[in-house]
Amino acid sequence: MNKEIISIKNVKYSYETATVLRDVSFQVKKGEKVVILGVNGSGKSTLLKVLNGLIFPSEGEYLYKGERITEKKLKDRAFNKKFRKEVVLLFQSPDSMLFNPTVYDEIAFGLRQLGEDKKVIDEKVRYWADKMGIYRHLDRPPFNLSGGEKQKVCLASLLVLEPKVLLLDEPTSNLDPRSTGWFIDFLYELDKTVITTTHNLGLALEMGERGIVLSENHTVIYDGCLKKFLKDRDKLIEANLIHIHKHRHGKVEHSHYHTHLFFD
Amino acid sequence: MEKIKGLLYICGIFTFTFFHNIYLYILLIFFLFVLSGKEFIPIVKKTLFSITIFSSVVTASYVFINGFDWQYITLVNVRVFGITFMTFLFIKRVNLFKLFSFSENLMFIIVLSYSQILTFQKYLTDFRFALKSRTILKPDFSDRYNFFKRIVEFFMKSSLDRSKEINMAMKSRGFYTDE
Structure with missing residues (x-):
């Protein structure tokens, strides 16, 4: 449980016109469930892409199990195979991940690439389809399913590889309330290192115990107990995660900051 | 200023379309290269990427139907390159919202x-x-x-x-x- 699996040190990342990550540093231990919070445009999705080795920091370094992840490192076939199998990313829009003709092929895609035996592939695909409740859709094209079902196909396609680290980019943004409930329960039971991004404060506590908060200035302004952060009004204002809300009590109107959060 | 740039772009299109002189094209493309400054390499890459398939198909079809006329093939390909490069440069340098305001x-x-x-x-x-x-x-x-x-x-x-x-x-x- 205590072994460090991910280490980000002073990472900076810029697109053509703007810097989206500034001096970002943190470590993640094996088995931890971390929630990355921040408003839209704070750099959450970019950070996950760095962690998945899709883009590379312009400054600073990213270490996975002590190995520095660079473009050159991922050109090493054996390492790339290990890394892509162990660190997987669920994209915000499931549509961007689905391209195989059937749900079965979609889930089997990664395993086929690994050169697994047909029988093993079949067993694993059926196991995960059953676990996700999408068994009846195995022969259907994934594109015509509902948002929640597409999300489940994507998750099955990633989990079938038995990854060590699961990166989830705003996983509940396309889900209806019932699917969101299912997803939270599923995440709770998942025995893996999970890093989830969200700006939904109401769900954040259900997704992990530790919070890393990115400001609008693209720096980390908090790293620690999520529950403590959600009670810290100054930090919430700094992250622009709460807003001033108007109220009426009879004829009296007043306004104050609101979080829409309930603690036990 | 944006309107002047827009007018120059239309003049450029006119020159590439109505004149059939490869030396004029090369001169104009050289002038566009100078104008592109630091963005020269990215725009050239983008241009080549955009026209490769189109130019290959057009060239191959022409050769198949009319035989190999290198002068005409060069003229057409240089023209396509020039217009595409100029368009990418135009999009980079001109604020379209102001132009059509x-x-x-x-x-x-x-x-x-x-x-x-x-x-x-x-x-x-x-x-x-x-x-x-x-x-x-x-x-x-x-x-x-x-x-x-x-x-x-x-x-x-x-x-x-x-x-x-x-x-x-x-x-x-x-x-x-x-x-």
């Missing part, structure tokens, strides 16, 4: 098109990243085919859905009425 309707169309381009650009990047993220070994031909087919289908359907949505939104905001 004289007409409210044109501005609406530019804004809608621009927002569509940005959305689709994001989707395309996500598709590319998702494939890279899920690819353990180099994808084989059928995977590449499925991926390409899916992208084409997705953008066709999205374009249709979004244009219906935009059409209704424009109607709802009084841009036009059914008569």
Whole structure:
């Protein structure tokens, strides 16, 4: 449980016109469930892409199990195979991940690439389809399913590889309330290192115990107990995660900051 | 200033289209290269990437039908390169919103098109990243085919859905009425 699996040190990342990550540093231990919070445009999705080795920091370094992840490192076939199998990313829009003709092929895609035996592939695909409740859709094209079902196909396609680290980019943004409930329960039971991004404060506590908060200035302004952060009004204002809300009590109107959060 | 740039662009298109002199084209392209400054390499790369398939098909078809006339083939390819390079440079250097600010309707169309381009650009990047993220070994031909087919289908359907949505939104905001 205590072994460090991910280490980000002073990472900076810029697109053509703007810097989206500034001096970002943190470590993640094996088995931890971390929630990355921040408003839209704070750099959450970019950070996950760095962690998945899709883009590379312009400054600073990213270490996975002590190995520095660079473009050159991922050109090493054996390492790339290990890394892509162990660190997987669920994209915000499931549509961007689905391209195989059937749900079965979609889930089997990664395993086929690994050169697994047909029988093993079949067993694993059926196991995960059953676990996700999408068994009846195995022969259907994934594109015509509902948002929640597409999300489940994507998750099955990633989990079938038995990854060590699961990166989830705003996983509940396309889900209806019932699917969101299912997803939270599923995440709770998942025995893996999970890093989830969200700006939904109401769900954040259900997704992990530790919070890393990115400001609008693209720096980390908090790293620690999520529950403590959600009670810290100054930090919430700094992250622009709460807003001033108007109220009426009879004829009296007043306004104050609101979080829409309930603690036990 | 934007209107002057727009006028120069139209003059450039006119020159590339109505004159059939390769030396004039080369002179004009050299002038465009100088104008592009630091953006020279990225724009050249983008231009070559955009015209390779089109130019190859046109050249091959011409050779197949009319035989190998190197002067004509060079002229056509240099012309295509010149127009494409000039267009990319124009888009980089000109604020289209200011250029079309004289007409409210044109501005609406530019804004809608621009927002569509940005959305689709994001989707395309996500598709590319998702494939890279899920690819353990180099994808084989059928995977590449499925991926390409899916992208084409997705953008066709999205374009249709979004244009219906935009059409209704424009109607709802009084841009036009059914008569």
